[in-house]
Amino acid sequence: MLKTCSRLFPVWLILWELATGPAAAQPAAPLRLSEIQIIGSHNSYHAGIPAHEMEYLRKNAPSTAEALDYRHPALEVQLDAGVRQLEIDVYGDSKGGLFANPAAPGLVSKAGLPEDPPFDPSGVMKKPGFKVLHVQDIDFRSNCQPFTACLGIIRDWSKTHPGHLPIFVLVENKDERPRGEHMVTPEPLTAETFDALDAEIRSVFQPGEMITPDDVRGKHRTLEKAVLTDGWPALDRARGKVIFLLDQRRVGPFYTKGHPSLEGRVLFTNAVAGTPDAAFTEVNNAQSDPGLIPGLVKKGYLVRTMTDPAPAGIRSGDTAKRDAAMASGAQILSTDYPYGESAASGYAVRFERGNVRCNPVVKRANCSAAAIGER
Numbered sequence: 001m002l003k004t005c006s007r008l009f010p011v012w013l014i015l016w017e018l019a020t021g022p023a024a025a026q027p028a029a030p031l032r033l034s035e036i037q038i039i040g041s042h043n044s045y046h047a048g049i050p051a052h053e054m055e056y057l058r059k060n061a062p063s064t065a066e067a068l069d070y071r072h073p074a075l076e077v078q079l080d081a082g083v084r085q086l087e088i089d090v091y092g093d094s095k096g097g098l099f100a101n102p103a104a105p106g107l108v109s110k111a112g113l114p115e116d117p118p119f120d121p122s123g124v125m126k127k128p129g130f131k132v133l134h135v136q137d138i139d140f141r142s143n144c145q146p147f148t149a150c151l152g153i154i155r156d157w158s159k160t161h162p163g164h165l166p167i168f169v170l171v172e173n174k175d176e177r178p179r180g181e182h183m184v185t186p187e188p189l190t191a192e193t194f195d196a197l198d199a200e201i202r203s204v205f206q207p208g209e210m211i212t213p214d215d216v217r218g219k220h221r222t223l224e225k226a227v228l229t230d231g232w233p234a235l236d237r238a239r240g241k242v243i244f245l246l247d248q249r250r251v252g253p254f255y256t257k258g259h260p261s262l263e264g265r266v267l268f269t270n271a272v273a274g275t276p277d278a279a280f281t282e283v284n285n286a287q288s289d290p291g292l293i294p295g296l297v298k299k300g301y302l303v304r305t306m307t308d309p310a311p312a313g314i315r316s317g318d319t320a321k322r323d324a325a326m327a328s329g330a331q332i333l334s335t336d337y338p339y340g341e342s343a344a345s346g347y348a349v350r351f352e353r354g355n356v357r358c359n360p361v362v363k364r365a366n367c368s369a370a371a372i373g374e375r
Contacts, residue, residue, distance in 0.1 A: 028366040030234035033166055033243075034227075034302050034331055035362045036372055039355040040085020040168065041341075042306065042334045045132050045150060046072050047141040050116035053104045057138070059111075066311045068134070070336045070343075074143050075153045079161075081340045082355040085168040085304075085332050086154065087247070090130040090147050091175070092187035094196070100125040103137040103182035120145070130200055135176070137183040151204040158209070158242060163375030165356060166211065166238040168332055170304065171267060172247035173197070194255045198266045201244060211243045213262035213279070222261045222276040223268075227300045232279075239375055245280050245304070246270055252277070273301060280304070286328040287321055293328035294361045304332035307349045317345040326351075329361025 048071030049057065057065035072078060075086060093099060100120065109115065119141050125131060130147035133140040144150035154167060173193065175186045187193070201210075211233060213223050220226040232238075244267040246255060252269045259265050261276040271278035273296060283293050284306040296303050307322040308314060314337075325333050326349075335349040342348040351357045358367035 030236060031364060031367055031371055032232050033235045033238045034232040034297075034300065035359050035364050035367060036165075036235065037326075037329070037331055037333065037351075037357055037359045038084045038165070038168075039082075039333045039335065039338050039349055039351070040087065040170070041072055041078055041083050041338050042087055042308070042336050043089065043134060044072055044075060044078060044083075044086040045088050045142040045144055046070065046134060046139075047143045049139060049141065052108050052113040052116050055113060056104070056108050056111055064138070068139050069311075072143065072336075072341065075150060076157050078338070079154070079157045079167070081338070083338050084165050084355060085170060085334065087170040087172065087334065088132055088147065088150055089134055089172045089174050090132055090197070091136065092173075092189070092193050092196070093125075093131045093146075094128055094187060096128040097126045098184060098187070099131050099133060099136060099140060102140045102184075103180075104140070107182065124149075130197065136178075136186060137180075148200050148204055151201060154242060155204055155209065158240065161240075161374070163239050165235075165372070165374060166240075167242045168245055169242055170245045170247050170332075170334070171197070173251055189251055189254060191254045191257045194251070201266050205242060209241060210266065211238055211241050213265055213268055213277070216268075216279060217261060217263075224261075224271075224274070224276055224278040227279045227302075231300050232302060235372070236375075244268070247282070249282070268302075270304075273299075283328075283330065285321070286324040286330065290324070290328075293330050297329040297331065297359070297361050302332070303328075303330040304334060305330040307333050307335045308337065308347075314343050314347050315345055317347045319347070322347075322349055327360060329359055331359065 049068055054065060124145050132142040132145050132147055132150055144153055173189055175189050178185055217223045217226045246267040246269045249270045252271060255269055256277055268280040269277050270282045273281060280302045282304045286293055286305050293303050305325045307325040309318045309321045337343050337348045339350040339355050356372055
C-alpha cells in the first residue's frame with residue numbers, strides 16, 4: 001500500500017502544480033503608458049506665415065522662410081486625427097502688450113506689399129499672461145491664443161472624449177534674444193516664470209485631470225527611483241488624462257528650485273538620466289547614438305525624439321532620420337508632418353495604422369491594437 005501511494009503522490013503533485021502554479025495564478029502585468037509609441041506634432045500651434053509676410057521673408061531671408069514654411073490645423077483637429085502629443089511654445093508677458101505690435105506687418109507695408117489679415121483682432125495680446133508664438137515679430141501667428149486658451153481647447157476635447165489615450169503636452173519656454181533691430185526683447189526666465197506657468201496650467205486643469213510628478217513618484221524618495229522600479233502608470237489609469245512635459249533642459253534648474261524631485265510641480269522636466277527628477281528625457285536625433293534611446297526606454301524612462309530631417313531632406317523625401325526614430329523605441333515621436341499632414345514631397349510620419357502602436361523595443365506580449373485602443 002505504501003508502495004502504491006508513493007507511486008501516485010508525484011502524479012497528484014504534478015496535477016496540483018499545473019492547476020495552481022505561477023503561470024495560472026499570476027496574470028500579465030498591466031500595459032504601461034511608457035510601453036507604447038505615439039506620433040505627435042512639433043510646434044502644434046503653428047498657424048503658418050501669411051502670403052505677403054512669407055513673400056517678404058523669401059526675398060530677405062530665404063533660408064528662414066524655408067524653415068518656417070509649414071502649418072498645423074487647430075489643436076482639436078489634430079486630436080481628432082489621433083495626435084496624442086502637442087507642443088506649445090510660450091513667452092512670458094506678465095504685464096501684457098509685449099507682443100501686441102509685431103514688426104512684420106510694418107516691414108511688409110514698407111516693402112510695398114499688400115497687407116495680410118490682422119493677427120489679433122480681439123486684442124488678446126494686450127492682456128497679461130503667457131503668449132503662444134514661435135519667433136517674436138517674424139513668426140507669431142498661432143491657432144490658439146493665449147496659452148490658457150490653448151489649454152482650454154485641450155481640456156474641452158479631453159472631457160468630450162472620455163477614455164482617450166493620454167495626451168502629452170510639451171511646453172517650451174522661450175526667451176530668444178532679438179535677431180534684428182525691429183525685434184522685441186522677451187522677458188527673462190526665472191523661477192517665478194515657472195511658478196506662473198504652473199499656476200496657469202492649474203487654472204485650467206484640475207488635479208484629477210493630469211498625471212503629475214507627485215502621482216508617479218508615490219512613496220519613493222526620488223522621481224527617477226519610482227520610474228526605474230515601479231515604472232510609469234498603467235495605460236488604463238492614464239486614459240482621459242493629460243501629462244505636461246518641459247522641453248528645454250537648460251530651464252530645469254529654475255523649475256526644480258525649491259521643488260526637489262519635482263515635488264508639487266505640474267510638469268516633468270527634460271532631465272539627464274541619473275538625476276533625481278529624471279523620468280522624462282529628450283534625445284532629438286536617434287541617429288547620433290543608435291543604442292542610447294533603446295537603453296533608456298528599456299530602463300523605464302519616457303523619451304521624446306524628433307523625426308524630421310532638414311528642409312532639404314523633407315523636399316527629397318529622405319526618411320532615414322524618421323525610420324531611426326521609429327525603430328529607437330522612443331515613446332514620443334515629434335514631427336511637422338503627422339498623419340494627414342504630408343509635405344509636398346509626400347514625406348510624412350505615420351504607422352501602419354494611425355498614430356499609435358506597441359513599442360518596438362519593449363515588446364510586451366500583452367500589447368495589441370485592441371489593448372491600446374481608445375476606450
